[in-house]
Amino acid sequence: NAGVTQTPKFQVLKTGQSMTLQCAQDMNHEYMSWYRQDPGMGLRLIHYSVGAGITDQGEVPNGYNVSRSTTEDFPLRLLSAAPSQTSVYFCASSPPLPASTDTQYFGPGTRLTVL
């Protein structure tokens, strides 16, 4: 049981490049989400999904796309990277919503730098 995995762990992009951050979970969780955390700041919700085929925007969705074709995978796409997207990105999952008695399980994070 690997929990929540994220790849890559580190990434450097140039302005304008696109890339996909991968997130996978093997706990059969319905709820998955992406957060970004800027230095010294809290976590802000980018996009989330309550199940396969269903996604919705969070607090800071601009510049990012997501899709959820399977229960296990929830990739985050940066369409055209900008320096303002330099951050640490965390993926999380939980069953089935965070309001339950269970918690969100976090991946180790992806540290992204955009030059």
Added chain:
Amino acid sequence: QQPVQSPQAVILREGEDAVINCSSSKALYSVHWYRQKHGEAPVFLMILLKGGEQKGHEKISASFNEKKQQSSLYLTASQLSYSGTYFCGTLGAGNQFYFGTGTSLTVIP
């Protein structure tokens, strides 16, 4: 809808107690507490549900005042391992989860 935490930062000596507060402008149905160490992912501490009792985990406990839309985290007899940033979290409209502003806790020998 982001919950506001206080204080923003606190420094303690080993063995001292601390209280971290989390306040929301919206009605709360549950409150989650997490701790994050530098360079790591947040780690779940506990959840408090509306109408539920105060939770505790070793020397860390929390309360939830639904009427005041507030939750407090209590750390007693702090240890060096308690250092980190503490976040509360709540579920908002449309199944969006909001983390609080964070409280940096440093425990010194």
